[in-house]
Amino acid sequence: MAQPLPGIKEYLPHLAYDLVIFGFNGKQLKILLLEYQNTDYKALPGGFIRREEDLDAAVKRGLKERTGLDHIFLEQFYTFGNLQRSRPDIMKKIIEANGISISGNHWMLDRFMSIAYYALINFDEVNPQPDALSKSINWYTIDDLPTLMMDHKEIAIKALEVLKLNLDKKLIGMNLLPQKFTMKALQTVYETILGEKLRRTTFQRKMLGKDILVRHEKLFTGGAHKAPFLYSFK
Amino acid sequence: MAQPLPGIKEYLPHLAYDLVIFGFNGKQLKILLLEYQNTDYKALPGGFIRREEDLDAAVKRGLKERTGLDHIFLEQFYTFGNLQRSRPDIMKKIIEANGISISGNHWMLDRFMSIAYYALINFDEVNPQPDALSKSINWYTIDDLPTLMMDHKEIAIKALEVLKLNLDKKLIGMNLLPQKFTMKALQTVYETILGEKLRRTTFQRKMLGKDILVRHEKLFTGGAHKAPFLYSFK
DNA sequence: CTATTATTGTCTCAATATGTTACAATAATA
DNA sequence: TATTATTGTAACATATTGAGACAATAATAG
Structure with missing residues (x-):
């Protein structure tokens, strides 16, 4: 199972993106969350940006990897950059739970800014795929979320606020149907x-x-x- | 005049912020732009984020350095992350025009993401200060901007769009008076x-x-x- | 000191937009 | 074939916004 970690030569340090992927099952608004080995915390799907890749392209790539879908409504809404949001202890635990050893000064344990995007997809069209470090990915109702890793709940709540504000102005509701x-x-x-x-x-x-x-x-x-x-x- | 460049040990690589500082002179909406030595391009004020500093704190610090003012309306609105936006050739020219020599692999010539904020200030209260690399800072009318460096015009235009959208919703107009x-x-x-x-x-x-x-x-x-x-x- | 001028604060009525009720149309079921 | 639940739309009521009118008044001119 153990795969090599992403290399610092390939990706930009200190930078990640997180995705709040909304779906609608006909009754409830849901988002996709990853579950990691040996942690109770759920997490938003996310990833890193390649050194020779546009930011938007990186996020689209990640969205396709998780959902299999292209041409989806996707919009950047905020960049989270507090010092306290970075938790190398949690990252280390998640990586080691996958049978991968990681040195204390590995770049993935550094401080990260996360550029957050939200996406709207048709619930019935998608077959979500977990990422390399997670054991599963599932839908969770937005107003009854489990405990999320680090500041991911704050990110999800902000995504919902922005969605509410943009719903009428940008007429984006139909992307969920x-x-x-x-x-x-x-x-x-x-x-x-x-x-x-x-x-x-x-x-x-x-x-x-x-x-x-x-x-x-x-x-x-x-x-x-x-x-x-x-x-x-x- | 020549000062040492900011050190990579102190700042996060690949990350910068840019500021669109709006002022209103009673008739026109204006923004602050820096002028560099030996370049015709004007630029938005900006800066880097210290390794042990919150993102918002870094931007507030930069805003205070340019305007002398604290407690100003300030809001993040977008993060610009295209590959093409980074122009090491232009950065090099600006730095060398200040009598500073810089090696080709210096971190300031790397690719940068810029987290953009806009601020609203009372035009009459401020005495703008240029930064270490620029010779002056001045007000320019937003709908008659000169040629700006790199993607700074795009950033300024987007700031104005966001300001328009938020003007009524967040009742922020009075921050300019x-x-x-x-x-x-x-x-x-x-x-x-x-x-x-x-x-x-x-x-x-x-x-x-x-x-x-x-x-x-x-x-x-x-x-x-x-x-x-x-x-x-x- | 008084008349003139330009702008302000508020009122009224018109036009438009939104809230609410009503009702005929009709696909599935009994 | 009658019943049922929901739909599409019309009609009317209420609320919001547009537009004009007008008295109040600080500064200026005479």
Whole structure:
């Protein structure tokens, strides 16, 4: 199992990125978290930046490695740079739990700044993959998170705040749904992210008024009632 | 004149910050730019982060060095990490123009990520100071900027975009004014940042309705007409 | 000292946007 | 074929914002 650690010649020191990958299962907003060997702490997926690689490219690469998906909504939202956020003791424990020995002055135990991004993906399309040091990766409900490593909970909470702020302004909610979706599904996404109920008629009027949705001819038949239209993002 | 360059033992490699310091002279929105010896390029003030210093603390230190001011509105808005943004040739020229010799593999000529912040200050209170490598520092109108070094124009433009977005949401416009100001002055700040005229009566009603302003008894007498009230930020 | 001028603070009414209720349409089920 | 639950949209009520009007008044001119 033991693989060589990433080399300092290949990556920039002191710099990492972390990913808050949001998915929506129809009822709850969830994020992907890694589980490490021999630690109870869960962690955000993340990685390092190659010396000859654009920052955005590094993050896209990491997102693809974890989700298998390309062309996903992805946005940088903050860079975390406190001294206290770096915890070489925890890093060492995680690495050694994978049967890898690491010297005390290894670059991965240095102080790190983390440039945080959030991504929005269609929950049903993804088959998440753990990274080299973690035993598994799973979805966790955003408003009932387990204990996270280091400052990762702070990062996740901030991602949700930014998502709330941008939801309407940038019209990004639909990135969490399949390509075709009902108005009700879209409303549920909004309600879940914002944490409040919205009025059906007002929501529908607002969304249709924005001229960003295409209504499709085929209806969606899912219950003992009038079938709703399906929409897609223009 | 020639001073020793900052040492790699003291600072984190590959990491810098840049500052977009906004000021308002009553008519135009301006930012502070440094001028280097022997280069036509102007540059944003910036600096490095000490190995044992919080990111925010480093930026506050830099802001104080340039402006002499503490307790200023300051907010991180983006981290720039393209490969192409780093230009060792330009850095070398600037350093050597100060009579300092630098070896080709010096850490200051490496690739850099820049964590960008913007600050809002009262134009009249500040006496800007150039940094060790620059000959002067001056105010430049944001919508008529000279040619800037590397990606600094992109950084400045993005700062203005973020400022526009946050202006109303975070009610930060008053940070550009003296402690006491007229409603008209506040409106002019908004109009200048947003780049559009606002209706006087609507603006006044909106601002007073937000319950963030304190009206003072003393009036401001500045012309042949009814004197406006002075307000301060609650 | 008084009339003029320009700007301010606030009021009113109009226009627009949003909240709320109502109701016909209809796919699945009984 | 009737019932049920949900949808799409219209209609009306309420709230917010736009736009004009006007009295108040500090400085200036005469």
